[in-house]
Amino acid sequence: MKTRSTTRRNFLRGAAAGLAGLAAGHAGLGRASEESLVLGVFPRFSASETTTRYAPLAEYLRERLNRKVVLVTSKDFQSFWRGIEERRYDIVQYNQYHYIRSAKTYQVIAHNKEFGKSTIAGALYVRKDSGITSLAQLRGRTVLFGGGEDAMISYIAPVYMIMQAGLRLDEFTSQFAINPLNSVIGVYRKQADAAGSGDIVIGQPAVKSAINPDELSLLAVSEQLLHLPWAVKRTMSTPLREAIQSSLVDLENTETGRSVLKAALLTGIGKAEDRDYDPCRRMVRLVMGHL
Amino acid sequence: MRLGLSAKFTVTVLVILICTMAANTLYFLGTSTRLHEQQLLERGRALGRLVSLISPEAILGFDFLLLNDYTREVSSQPDVAYGAILTPQGVPISYHVDTNDPYVRKRAREGGSVEITELIKKPEGVEDLIRLDYPITHNNVLLGHFLVGISRESLQSQLRRQVVIQAVVMGAIVLFLSAAIYGAFRFNVLFPIRRLIAASREVGRGRFTAVEVRTADELGQLAQSFNAMAQEVKEEQAKLHRQANFDALTGLPNRMMAFDRINLEIHRARRTGQRFAVLFIDLDNFKSVNDTLGHAFGDELLAAIGAKLQESLREADTVARLGGDEFLILVPEVVSEVEIERIAERLLQSVSEARDLNGRKVVIHCSVGIAIYPDNGESVETLMANADNAMYQAKAAQEGSAIFFTEEMNIRLRERMQMEQDLNGAIELGQLALHFQPIVDTAGPRHRGAEALLRWHHPERGQVSPADFIPLAETTGQIVGIGDWVLEQACRCWRTWHDAGVNPGFLAINVSRIQFRKRFSKRLAELMAAYRIPAHALEFEITESVLLDDHHQVAEELGSLRALGVKLALDDFGTGYSSLSYLKRFRFDVLKIDRSFVAGLPTNPDDVSLVKAILAMAKGLDLRVLAEGVEHHAQLEFLAAQGCDFAQGYLIARPMSEDAYRAYLTNRQANGDASNLAVIHQMRAAKGRGQL
Numbered sequence: 001m002k003t004r005s006t007t008r009r010n011f012l013r014g015a016a017a018g019l020a021g022l023a024a025g026h027a028g029l030g031r032a033s034e035e036s037l038v039l040g041v042f043p044r045f046s047a048s049e050t051t052t053r054y055a056p057l058a059e060y061l062r063e064r065l066n067r068k069v070v071l072v073t074s075k076d077f078q079s080f081w082r083g084i085e086e087r088r089y090d091i092v093q094y095n096q097y098h099y100i101r102s103a104k105t106y107q108v109i110a111h112n113k114e115f116g117k118s119t120i121a122g123a124l125y126v127r128k129d130s131g132i133t134s135l136a137q138l139r140g141r142t143v144l145f146g147g148g149e150d151a152m153i154s155y156i157a158p159v160y161m162i163m164q165a166g167l168r169l170d171e172f173t174s175q176f177a178i179n180p181l182n183s184v185i186g187v188y189r190k191q192a193d194a195a196g197s198g199d200i201v202i203g204q205p206a207v208k209s210a211i212n213p214d215e216l217s218l219l220a221v222s223e224q225l226l227h228l229p230w231a232v233k234r235t236m237s238t239p240l241r242e243a244i245q246s247s248l249v250d251l252e253n254t255e256t257g258r259s260v261l262k263a264a265l266l267t268g269i270g271k272a273e274d275r276d277y278d279p280c281r282r283m284v285r286l287v288m289g290h291l
Numbered sequence: 292m293r294l295g296l297s298a299k300f301t302v303t304v305l306v307i308l309i310c311t312m313a314a315n316t317l318y319f320l321g322t323s324t325r326l327h328e329q330q331l332l333e334r335g336r337a338l339g340r341l342v343s344l345i346s347p348e349a350i351l352g353f354d355f356l357l358l359n360d361y362t363r364e365v366s367s368q369p370d371v372a373y374g375a376i377l378t379p380q381g382v383p384i385s386y387h388v389d390t391n392d393p394y395v396r397k398r399a400r401e402g403g404s405v406e407i408t409e410l411i412k413k414p415e416g417v418e419d420l421i422r423l424d425y426p427i428t429h430n431n432v433l434l435g436h437f438l439v440g441i442s443r444e445s446l447q448s449q450l451r452r453q454v455v456i457q458a459v460v461m462g463a464i465v466l467f468l469s470a471a472i473y474g475a476f477r478f479n480v481l482f483p484i485r486r487l488i489a490a491s492r493e494v495g496r497g498r499f500t501a502v503e504v505r506t507a508d509e510l511g512q513l514a515q516s517f518n519a520m521a522q523e524v525k526e527e528q529a530k531l532h533r534q535a536n537f538d539a540l541t542g543l544p545n546r547m548m549a550f551d552r553i554n555l556e557i558h559r560a561r562r563t564g565q566r567f568a569v570l571f572i573d574l575d576n577f578k579s580v581n582d583t584l585g586h587a588f589g590d591e592l593l594a595a596i597g598a599k600l601q602e603s604l605r606e607a608d609t610v611a612r613l614g615g616d617e618f619l620i621l622v623p624e625v626v627s628e629v630e631i632e633r634i635a636e637r638l639l640q641s642v643s644e645a646r647d648l649n650g651r652k653v654v655i656h657c658s659v660g661i662a663i664y665p666d667n668g669e670s671v672e673t674l675m676a677n678a679d680n681a682m683y684q685a686k687a688a689q690e691g692s693a694i695f696f697t698e699e700m701n702i703r704l705r706e707r708m709q710m711e712q713d714l715n716g717a718i719e720l721g722q723l724a725l726h727f728q729p730i731v732d733t734a735g736p737r738h739r740g741a742e743a744l745l746r747w748h749h750p751e752r753g754q755v756s757p758a759d760f761i762p763l764a765e766t767t768g769q770i771v772g773i774g775d776w777v778l779e780q781a782c783r784c785w786r787t788w789h790d791a792g793v794n795p796g797f798l799a800i801n802v803s804r805i806q807f808r809k810r811f812s813k814r815l816a817e818l819m820a821a822y823r824i825p826a827h828a829l830e831f832e833i834t835e836s837v838l839l840d841d842h843h844q845v846a847e848e849l850g851s852l853r854a855l856g857v858k859l860a861l862d863d864f865g866t867g868y869s870s871l872s873y874l875k876r877f878r879f880d881v882l883k884i885d886r887s888f889v890a891g892l893p894t895n896p897d898d899v900s901l902v903k904a905i906l907a908m909a910k911g912l913d914l915r916v917l918a919e920g921v922e923h924h925a926q927l928e929f930l931a932a933q934g935c936d937f938a939q940g941y942l943i944a945r946p947m948s949e950d951a952y953r954a955y956l957t958n959r960q961a962n963g964d965a966s967n968l969a970v971i972h973q974m975r976a977a978k979g980r981g982q983l
Contacts, residue, residue, distance in 0.1 A: 177353030
């Protein structure tokens with residue numbers, strides 16, 4: 001009950017902040033973009049969760065930049081992507097695939113560090129009792145991916161590995177769980193033959209509490225890819241871009257910054273350049289067939 | 292075991308209360324169980340509906356974590372053992388088992404599996420788990436099932452707690468109600484009943500205590516009825532007490548009360564060492580008062596005498612009427628015999644006072660017997676008997692006197708009792724015999740008959756005088772048997788002599804007043820018939836005392852005898868009342884002049900005058916006269932000269948036995964007239980010698 005109450009409180013708090021941010025964002029974008037910076041975060045989590053995690057960061061940046069920073073959440077990926085396309089966000093965090101797609105208008109300046117790592121790899125899990133020991137055995141099978149088709153780590157990277165193994169997209173059935181954790185749980189619950197997810201998912205407490213990880217085995221893991229990128233509009237002035245970059249990178253060096261990171265469930269933010277995401281571009285080209 | 296009313300009532304109330312409470316509790320528990328179960332089902336249904344409603348999105352999105360949240364949230368609800376979401380094929384994709392649930396814990400303790408795959412199996416029979424299954428659909432497509440397991444364990448434990456609480460509450464209520472009802476019963480019913488019981492016991496002991504009437508209910512009415520009854524019993528008892536202890540005529544204590552008073556006095560005298568006296572009073576000849584003046588008059592006289600006796604005595608003295616004409620005086624704290632003598636004198640004078648009752652003057656005397664405690668007895672019976680004995684002695688000695696009891700009286704009494712006992716067997720032992728004394732004409736002197744005289748030859752005492760044993764036999768009633776024997780013997784003798792050719796003349800037989808009361812004439816008729824005795828052969832001598840009895844009965848019996856044709860003689864005339872009215876009322880054939888009047892003839896002028904008067908009267912009434920006790924020739928001549936018809940006495944012949952009399956008769960008959968001449972010669976010879 002305590003968890004539910006906390007969740008409800010956070011949701012209310014996040015919803016209130018989101019609504020306030022949306023209002024402020026619209027007002028700032030229209031009136032004085034020099035004065036307000038819009039921070040957009042892709043809807044990996046619910047709006048309330050996103051607000052809970054990133055509101056402290058927005059406040060941190062406001063203090064560091066001495067400019068108002070407005071956190072904007074999106075109800076779904078479509079609306080978020082519209083915001084990208086309309087360049088409504090000055091600062092944005094999204095996944096590697098999103099950045100690759102928006103690299104013409106946004107420039108990556110940093111990346112997340114999660115669980116002390118700057119990188120993450122795509123992975124495919126199967127039940128140990130499934131008898132599947134190679135990617136080729138996935139032919140004709142069902143693979144449950146975490147997130148949607150734009151999920152870099154949980155879909156593109158696993159599919160890349162499957163395709164690398166010689167399978168075409170139509171030679172296996174793709175299903176999508178709401179997130180990578182559920183894809184692993186789904187396989188454990190025998191709802192699919194394999195799960196496409198990140199390599200760190202199996203060690204997540206939520207997964208450990210829901211299933212017995214020992215009954216799963218790692219079928220394949222991709223190369224390490226730089227974590228989720230932080231990007232700014234390419235039209236942003238260099239001093240501001242650099243100020244933002246340094247502010248983000250400095251987070252893990254101060255007490256305040258560490259608390260901001262803790263709120264965002266990050267262990268740090270590191271610098272990133274566009275070429276750091278070339279491996280991702282390679283995978284996307286194969287899986288998506290474009291870029 | 293005998294249960295009291297209180298215990299019975301309490302047990303009944305307890306049983307009723309317990310049954311009522313138990314039924315109420317069972318009903319309450321049953322209802323409560325149904326309600327609780329219904330609540331559980333409602334809760335399960337609500338959870339099931341909710342989860343089945345919100346789950347499709349998560350199922351379709353493979354959001355197992357959310358589904359886990361659902362199942363966890365569901366299973367965290369009270370009484371929910373588990374929540375599980377299954378695929379349509381029955382594969383659990385999300386579930387949560389509440390390991391703290393009482394059912395799960397109990398199952399785990401009992402070694403049962405708490406795996407979801409086991410828990411969700413449909414229970415067989417009655418289980419402690421309610422399994423609810425809700426389909427999860429989306430656009431009419433079955434996505435899975437939501438199973439929720441509702442545990443009855445907490446319900447049952449709650450019921451158990453409730454049973455305990457109910458039992459405690461019920462016990463408290465039962466105790467309280469029982470105590471309250473018992474208290475009310477005790478106060479309103481038991482106490483009044485106990486008061487009634489106590490009062491009835493008091494009534495049983497003779498103490499009449501009214502029961503307090505506090506209420507107007509049935510018990511109050513019962514108490515009122517009891518009081519009324521007790522009052523009636525009290526009055527009735529007082530009446531009975533009076534009837535039992537007091538004489539209705541005189542109002543004096545009766546025999547029973549007199550005994551009680553003497554008894555009390557004995558106890559007191561024993562403590563104090565004092566003496567007291569018991570005076571037994573019997574009115575002399577009271578019967579004649581009753582007979583002559585009537586019983587109503589006699590009763591008035593008794594009442595007057597009773598009152599007079601009471602006046603004559605101290606307050607501490609007790610006067611009681613023992614019955615009939617007998618009174619008893621209890622004189623406590625006697626100092627000396629002289630004092631008692633004075634009291635007795637006073638009593639004698641008081642009783643002897645002439646009384647004017649209903650215009651008739653009457654004088655009556657009494658005889659007093661005195662016994663003193665402890666000298667003449669230490670018990671009521673002894674004192675009474677001795678006083679009675681003394682009274683009889685006084686009456687025998689001189690009517691109108693008082694005599695102290697002496698031991699000699701007892702000796703005489705014992706002798707009398709011994710004689711009475713001996714007399715019982717006298718007939719069977721052949722100790723009784725009839726003797727016959729001839730009766731002759733004074734003019735002739737010609738033989739007429741004989742008087743049958745009874746003799747008792749006692750083996751130790753020798754010849755016992757009839758004067759000693761006849762009164763005793765009359766007192767004890769033995770005279771009836773003896774008289775019957777005498778009558779039969781006389782008849783038998785007469786028949787024997789007559790059959791032997793001897794003419795015995797008539798036989799004069801004495802009849803007691805006691806015999807007269809026992810239908811004497813009937814018995815006589817039987818014997819006369821049996822022995823073929825002619826009526827002229829029998830003459831019956833009756834004393835005046837016979838005539839004192841009931842005139843009607845006496846007249847009837849005398850009439851019966853007359854009807855038989857026998858002669859009647861009035862015996863001992865002149866010694867008793869010699870009432871001429873008897874001679875007028877009852878017809879006799881013969882008057883017998885008592886020997887006491889004959890003894891002084893012809894010299895005693897009084898006897899001469901009296902005998903002449905009797906003879907004159909007899910002639911006037913056409914009665915024949917027999918003089919008894921004739922022992923001298925002068926007496927015989929005088930009697931003959933005065934017209935006396937018959938003579939009897941030693942001058943003629945002494946009484947003789949049956950055989951001697953037969954010989955006497957035979958001899959007389961053999962000599963014919965010579966016999967009479969011989970007698971005359973004998974008489975003259977005796978005259979010459981100057982003696983008989």
